[in-house]
Amino acid sequence: MSDSKKFLLNENDIPTAWYNIIPDMRVKPRPMINPVTHEPLTEEDLHPLFTREASKQEMNTTDTWIEIPEQVRDLYKIWRPTPLVRARGLEKALDTPAHIYFKNESVSPVGSHKLNSAIPQAYYAKMEGVTNLTTETGAGQWGAALSMATKMMGLNLAVYMVKVSYHQKPYRRSIMQTYGAEVVASPSMSTKAGRKIITDHPNHQGSLGTAISEAVELAMSTPNCKYALGSVLNHVSLHQTIIGLEAEKQMEMAGEYPDTVIGCFGGGSNFSGIVFPFMRHNLTGDSHIRFIAAEPSSCPKLTRGVMQYDFGDEAGYTPMIPMLTLGHDFTPANIHAGGLRYHGAGSIVSQLKADGMMDAVDIPQLETFEAATLFARAEGLIPAPESAHAIAAAIREAKKAKEAGEKRVILFNLSGHGLIDMTAYDRYLSGDLTNYELTDEEVKASTDSLEKII
Amino acid sequence: MSDSKKFLLNENDIPTAWYNIIPDMRVKPRPMINPVTHEPLTEEDLHPLFTREASKQEMNTTDTWIEIPEQVRDLYKIWRPTPLVRARGLEKALDTPAHIYFKNESVSPVGSHKLNSAIPQAYYAKMEGVTNLTTETGAGQWGAALSMATKMMGLNLAVYMVKVSYHQKPYRRSIMQTYGAEVVASPSMSTKAGRKIITDHPNHQGSLGTAISEAVELAMSTPNCKYALGSVLNHVSLHQTIIGLEAEKQMEMAGEYPDTVIGCFGGGSNFSGIVFPFMRHNLTGDSHIRFIAAEPSSCPKLTRGVMQYDFGDEAGYTPMIPMLTLGHDFTPANIHAGGLRYHGAGSIVSQLKADGMMDAVDIPQLETFEAATLFARAEGLIPAPESAHAIAAAIREAKKAKEAGEKRVILFNLSGHGLIDMTAYDRYLSGDLTNYELTDEEVKASTDSLEKII
Numbered sequence: 001m002s003d004s005k006k007f008l009l010n011e012n013d014i015p016t017a018w019y020n021i022i023p024d025m026r027v028k029p030r031p032m033i034n035p036v037t038h039e040p041l042t043e044e045d046l047h048p049l050f051t052r053e054a055s056k057q058e059m060n061t062t063d064t065w066i067e068i069p070e071q072v073r074d075l076y077k078i079w080r081p082t083p084l085v086r087a088r089g090l091e092k093a094l095d096t097p098a099h100i101y102f103k104n105e106s107v108s109p110v111g112s113h114k115l116n117s118a119i120p121q122a123y124y125a126k127m128e129g130v131t132n133l134t135t136e137t138g139a140g141q142w143g144a145a146l147s148m149a150t151k152m153m154g155l156n157l158a159v160y161m162v163k164v165s166y167h168q169k170p171y172r173r174s175i176m177q178t179y180g181a182e183v184v185a186s187p188s189m190s191t192k193a194g195r196k197i198i199t200d201h202p203n204h205q206g207s208l209g210t211a212i213s214e215a216v217e218l219a220m221s222t223p224n225c226k227y228a229l230g231s232v233l234n235h236v237s238l239h240q241t242i243i244g245l246e247a248e249k250q251m252e253m254a255g256e257y258p259d260t261v262i263g264c265f266g267g268g269s270n271f272s273g274i275v276f277p278f279m280r281h282n283l284t285g286d287s288h289i290r291f292i293a294a295e296p297s298s299c300p301k302l303t304r305g306v307m308q309y310d311f312g313d314e315a316g317y318t319p320m321i322p323m324l325t326l327g328h329d330f331t332p333a334n335i336h337a338g339g340l341r342y343h344g345a346g347s348i349v350s351q352l353k354a355d356g357m358m359d360a361v362d363i364p365q366l367e368t369f370e371a372a373t374l375f376a377r378a379e380g381l382i383p384a385p386e387s388a389h390a391i392a393a394a395i396r397e398a399k400k401a402k403e404a405g406e407k408r409v410i411l412f413n414l415s416g417h418g419l420i421d422m423t424a425y426d427r428y429l430s431g432d433l434t435n436y437e438l439t440d441e442e443v444k445a446s447t448d449s450l451e452k453i454i
Numbered sequence: 455m456s457d458s459k460k461f462l463l464n465e466n467d468i469p470t471a472w473y474n475i476i477p478d479m480r481v482k483p484r485p486m487i488n489p490v491t492h493e494p495l496t497e498e499d500l501h502p503l504f505t506r507e508a509s510k511q512e513m514n515t516t517d518t519w520i521e522i523p524e525q526v527r528d529l530y531k532i533w534r535p536t537p538l539v540r541a542r543g544l545e546k547a548l549d550t551p552a553h554i555y556f557k558n559e560s561v562s563p564v565g566s567h568k569l570n571s572a573i574p575q576a577y578y579a580k581m582e583g584v585t586n587l588t589t590e591t592g593a594g595q596w597g598a599a600l601s602m603a604t605k606m607m608g609l610n611l612a613v614y615m616v617k618v619s620y621h622q623k624p625y626r627r628s629i630m631q632t633y634g635a636e637v638v639a640s641p642s643m644s645t646k647a648g649r650k651i652i653t654d655h656p657n658h659q660g661s662l663g664t665a666i667s668e669a670v671e672l673a674m675s676t677p678n679c680k681y682a683l684g685s686v687l688n689h690v691s692l693h694q695t696i697i698g699l700e701a702e703k704q705m706e707m708a709g710e711y712p713d714t715v716i717g718c719f720g721g722g723s724n725f726s727g728i729v730f731p732f733m734r735h736n737l738t739g740d741s742h743i744r745f746i747a748a749e750p751s752s753c754p755k756l757t758r759g760v761m762q763y764d765f766g767d768e769a770g771y772t773p774m775i776p777m778l779t780l781g782h783d784f785t786p787a788n789i790h791a792g793g794l795r796y797h798g799a800g801s802i803v804s805q806l807k808a809d810g811m812m813d814a815v816d817i818p819q820l821e822t823f824e825a826a827t828l829f830a831r832a833e834g835l836i837p838a839p840e841s842a843h844a845i846a847a848a849i850r851e852a853k854k855a856k857e858a859g860e861k862r863v864i865l866f867n868l869s870g871h872g873l874i875d876m877t878a879y880d881r882y883l884s885g886d887l888t889n890y891e892l893t894d895e896e897v898k899a900s901t902d903s904l905e906k907i908i
Contacts, residue, residue, distance in 0.1 A: 006531055011462070077460055078834060089606075107561060109834045111873060148834045152543075171625070171876035178830050178879045376632050380532060380563045380602045419565060419873050422625035425632045 004088045004379060007250040009081035014073055017065035019241040020057075021276045021348060022234070024283045027355050028061060029234075029347035030322035030454075033309060038453065041319050048220060049227050053124040057235035066238060068120070075119045075152065076242070079108045084250035089378035091398070098401035098408040099256060100394055103247045103274060105415050106381065110175070112416030113270045114145035114230055117239035121228045122149035132156045132225035134218045136186065136211030138266070139165050139338030139386065140172025141416055142230030147179035160186040160214040163206035165338040171420045186211040193217050193315035207331050208267070208342045209314030216317045231267025232312060232321070232346040240273025243413060248277055251411065258289060258411035260397055264389035265293035265302060265360065266340040268349045274413035279357065291358040293349070294393035296340045296368070298436035299332040301325055302353055302360035304443050309453040310344055322454065324350040327446035333436035335365050336424035337385040343446075363392045364435040369428040371395050372418065384416035385424050458542045458833060461704040463535035468527055471519040473695040474511075475730045475802060476688070478737045481809050482515060483688075483801035484776035484908075487763060492907065495773050503673060503681050507578040511689035520692060522574070529573045529606065530696070533562045538704035543832035545852070552855035552862040553710060554848055557701045557728060559869050560835065564629065566870030567724045568599035568684055571693035575682045576603035586610045586679035588672045590640065590665030592720070593619050593792030593840065594626025595870055596684030601633035614640040614668040617660035619792040625874045640665040647671050647769035661785050662721070662796045663768030670771045685721025686766060686775070686800040694727025697867060702731055705865065712743060712865035714851055718843035719747035719756060719814065720794040722803045728867035733811065745812035747803070748847035750794045750822070752890035753786040755779055756807055756814035758897050763907040764798055776908065778804040781900035787890035789819050790878035791839040797900075817846045818889040823882040825849050826872065838870035839878050 022028060031040035046055035057066060068076075087100040105113035125133055133150055135157065137143030143159040150157040159181050166173055166185035176183050184190055186206045187197040193213035197204050204210065212229070219227035229236060244261075251257055261278050263271030271293050281287035293302050301324050310325040312318035325344035332341040345353070352358050372388035374395070375381070383391060390412040401408040418425065427433050476482060485494035500509035511520060522530075541554040559567035579587055587604055589611065591597030597613040604611040613635050620627055620639035630637050638644055640660045641651040647667035651658050658664065666683070673681035683690060698715075705711055715732050717725030725747050735741035749756050755778050764779040766772035779798035786795040799807070806812050826842035828849070829835070837845060844866040855862040872879065881887050 003528060004532070006465075008465070011460075074457060078458070109836075109871075151831050152834060170880065171873070174876035174880040174883070175836060175873065177883050178827060178836055178876070180831055373632060377605050377634055380606060382563075382629060382632055417563075419625070419629065420876070422628035422632070422874070426624065426628040429628070429631050 005086040007084040007253045009246060009249060011077050011081070013249060014076055014080055015068065015242055015245040017067050018238045019245060019277050019280065020060060020064055020066055020238055021280065022061045023064045024280050025351065026283070027351060029351040032319040032321050035311070035316065035320045049216065051121070051124040051128050051130060051226050054121060054235050057238055058233055069123060072120045072123050081246050082107050084247055084254070086254060087379055090375055093374060093378040094395065094398050094402065096398040096402040097406065098398040098410050100398055101251065101254065101258065101411045102414045103243055105243060105270065105413060106417035110141070110144040110148055111420060112141040112145065112384065113240060113243060113273060114142045115149060116242055116273065117230060117236045117269065118145035118149035120239050122146065122153045122155060125155055125226055126153040130155070130224060130226050132222060133228050134158045134215040134225060135228045135230065136160045136208055136215045137230070138162050138208050138341055140169050140176065141339055143181070143183070144172055144175045146228060146230065147176040147181035150181070151179045157181040158218060159183045160188070160211040162186060162208060162211050162338060164334050168423065169338065169420065186214050188214060190214070191217045193317065197314065205334060207314060209328055212313035213315035213317050216313060231269040231342070234346065234348060236269050237272035237276065237346060237348060240269050241276050243270065243273035244275060244277030247274060247411065256409050258409045260290045260292065260408065260410045262292045262294060262390045262393045262410065262412035264340060264386050264415060265295040266386065267342045268346045270413050270415040272349060282357065292393050293358060293360040294389040295360060295362050296335055296337055296389060297362040297364045298335050298438065299326070299341050300362040300438065301343060301345055303362045304438070305344070306447045306450070307350060307354055307454060308450045310450055322347045322350060324353060325447070326443065327450055330446040335436060336421065337368065337389065339386040340389065361393050363389045365433055366435050368392050369433060381414070382418040383414055384418045385421055387415045459540040461538040461707045463700060463703060465531050465535070467703060468530055468534055469522065469696055469699040471521050472692045473699060473731050473734065474514060474518055474520055474692055475734065476515045477518045478734050479805065480737070481805060483805040486773040486775050489765070489770065489774045503670065505575070505578040505582050505584060505680050508575060508689050511692055512687055523577060526574045526577050535700050536561050538701055538708070540708060541833055544829060547828060547832040548849060548852050548856065550852040550856040551860065552852040552864050554852055555705065555708065555712065555865045556868045557697055559697060559724065559867060560871035564595070564598040564602055565874060566595040566599065566838065567694060567697060567727060568596045569603065570696055570727065571684065571690045571723065572599035572603035574693050576600065576607045576609060579609055579680055580607040584609070584678060584680050586676060587682050588612045588669040588679060589682045589684065590614045590662055590669045591684070592616050592662045592795055594623050594630070595793055597637070598626055598629045600682060600684065601630040601635035604635070605633045611635040612672060613637045614642070614665040616640060616662060616665050616792060618788050622877065623792065623874065640668050642668060644668070645671045647771065651768065659788060661768060663782055666767035667769035667771050670767060685723040685796070688800065688802060690723050691726035691730065691800060691802060694723050695730050697724065697727035698729060698731030701728060701865065710863045712863045714744045714746065714862065714864045716746045716748060716844050716847045716864065716866035718794060718840050718869060719749040720840065721796045722800040724867050724869040726803060736811065746847050747812060747814040748843040749814060749816050750789055750791055750843060751816040751818045752789050752892065753780070753795055754816040754892065755797060755799055757816045758892070759798070760901045760904070761804060761808055761908060762904045764904055776801045776804060778807060779901070780897065781904055784900040789890060790875065791822065791843065793840040794843065815847055817843045819887055820889050822846050823887060835868070836872040837868055838872045839875055841869045
């Protein structure tokens with residue numbers, strides 16, 4: 001019988017400021033650059049695309065704490081603070097001496113951590129008089145979150161959804177539409193970028209790269225419209241740090257401190273969110289926690305990508321970002337963790353990885369679903385396929401602890417639930433899923449075409 | 455911008471006893487009877503079918519409070535206490551002077567209130583050495599809940615799922631399978647009852663009645679196997695009273711008291727859960743709250759059924775229950791609120807309705823989805839189609855309050871979220887749903903064949 005234990009904070013314990021890791025980094029991330037001039041971008045350069053406040057936060061390298069607006073905190077209270085859970089059921093199933101904790105971000109109304117950034121981004125748009133937002137979404141978690149957040153603020157939203165997910169995950173599309181958003185499968189014929197991609201590759205199934213191109217183009221060509229991104233960028237990571245800040249207080253309640261902190265990795269939003277608040281103590285030398293990003297074997301930018309300036313999107317509309325990347329025209333296999341199918345990592349994480357401040361592992365698809373099913377049966381929660389990568393990495397660590405006979409304290413982020421991903425589970429249980437491994441030649445082919453700036 | 459307010463209890467505030475309404479009822483419900491002898495059933499008569507503790511609770515007409523076992527309370531803590539929310543977003547959207555509150559039972563790991571009874575039923579089975587359970591499920595909410603609860607207890611489970619839902623709601627089937635349960639579409643060829651139904655009606659799409667017949671037959675013919683039911687019966691209503699007991703404490707925190715309490719109605723589990731703890735004050739004359747059961751127009755047992763002894767299942771395997779019923783072979787239209795497609799109401803609610811202690815309204819399918827979409831956009835939560843009946847009834851009351859210029863306090867139960875029901879929303883948003891109204895002749899035809907015992 002499960003005797004997993006939940007550690008709960010009060011609404012008053014919701015942090016009043018987000019944590020900006022950049023001032024604490026010994027080596028700062030390289031700046032974004034203009035793709036033509038290679039000049040570093042200024043805050044003003046971002047204004048045509050993003051809200052002024054998001055642009056300001058994106059460029060803020062000096063303020064360690066950024067205040068969370070009171071109205072954002074009020075909306076956070078719809079579901080925050082989220083629980084921290086000691087996963088005794090999973091520990092028992094693994095017969096491990098390790099203590100395993102997870103932060104349960106799946107309890108939000110849209111089922112994932114993505115609301116943590118959707119709400120402030122929609123709030124800043126509202127405050128600045130913006131009436132329309134555009135965005136992209138992979139698996140649909142970000143799109144669902146921004147659909148809810150914009151509706152709460154009375155804004156309009158157009159979502160470009162990666163085509164394979166649009167068809168594979170019709171429930172997420174319907175969720176966005178139920179909240180009143182317009183949803184378009186990307187690549188589409190509604191933008192120049194989309195038309196070019198479809199012309200060049202008629203059967204292109206889309207990627208976050210294609211969807212970002214289309215959303216950016218629409219925002220740039222529509223009056224009073226801005227673009228909102230759900231991962232990769234500094235200000236998104238900033239908003240997500242509420243996860244780790246809460247988790248740290250809750251680990252204190254549990255009377256333990258993690259030696260390992262794990263997040264799954266797509267563009268970096270939930271990983272940064274759980275990891276950065278703990279990493280600040282490593283950066284000051286007060287702790288020696290190990291941080292592990294868990295990415296899919298089919299999209300291994302952290303473990304096999306190159307450090308280079310690259311575009312954030314397929315068409316090359318965005319500024320160039322210094323990133324660990326597989327190349328902006330890399331198209332990953334159609335794995336069911338659609339939210340992890342992104343070619344690059346944000347500039348902060350890329351720098352931290354290059355500096356040896358964190359590790360990364362890549363997990364094959366079958367191992368993630370094996371972990372997900374074990375977790376569901378042991379803890380009662382069906383995880384999102386994305387989050388299952390973090391579970392799989394935690395299980396690997398817990399097994400090592402058992403082999404070594406070590407008491408360990410492992411914390412991972414459960415970024416979302418899988419109740420809207422049951423098609424993937426159905427296929428797994430039917431023995432219908434496979435692994436996708438990239439050859440070195442494939443990685444080389446997709447990265448060789450990158451301009452050598454670094 | 456939404457400023458809905460949440461009222462939260464601590465884990466220590468989880469009630470330590472369920473509320474049994476029968477001792478407080480002026481007119482007790484008639485007893486269940488043996489269909490052949492018409493003799494009242496004894497507790498022992500239930501032992502072949504149910505666990506001993508469930509049988510005992512079913513027949514308990516004297517103890518007002520039944521202690522909740524500590525291990526059940528520990529498992530409740532996975533998601534309880536659940537929030538009470540003042541739905542200011544909905545109030546604003548309706549421009550009503552009424553205050554609208556909802557109890558949010560959708561936050562459970564399986565997305566509905568059904569775990570409240572699944573956990574104690576699985577717990578009692580475990581304590582009594584039972585190794586296998588069988589059950590039926592309509593929309594899949596009960597089946598998902600019992601799948602999780604049995605897995606937590608290390609028991610096996612076979613679920614007969616209404617055929618139309620099995621095909622219409624594949625995600626719910628996959629959820630049960632992910633938790634390790636065996637799921638069979640009913641009517642099936644695996645039981646005598648199923649074979650007879652299929653022989654008589656080759657295209658029968660199933661009903662809770664057919665699924666109960668099959669689950670009961672399997673339990674009766676399998677060693678060390680008991681049957682568990684998710685609604686209708688007294689002990690299920692008992693377990694669900696934790697909803698209203700928590701809600702009453704939370705209304706006190708809000709500094710208000712409801713004049714109207716609303717639940718959607720299938721077999722009565724969530725309705726009893728939110729209503730009975732408040733109704734006890736009406737029964738003692740200390741309050742004059744109005745109670746409203748919201749049922750679908752296509753399955754209107756409370757508003758148009760007859761009070762008669764009837765079988766709980768299609769094949770006539772169960773004891774006869776005194777119920778407001780449309781007849782046990784009534785097959786409702788394939789509405790998307792699968793959990794409300796049951797032909798009768800439990801004996802307690804039927805008696806309370808007959809005695810004028812509560813009201814009922816029937817809601818057409820399109821009005822429920824209109825209410826659901828309005829609620830989703832105003833409050834950020836996408837409700838289950840079942841729960842949307844309660845929302846629609848609350849909206850009717852809030853509109854009346856506006857017309858009358860009355861400050862009212864309306865409380866309803868949000869029994870579950872709709873994230874696993876997005877096909878239904880997709881069809882609604884596509885203009886592809888219709889209403890189903892029963893003619894008087896249809897109601898008469900399905901009730902006329904009942905044996906006249908009362």
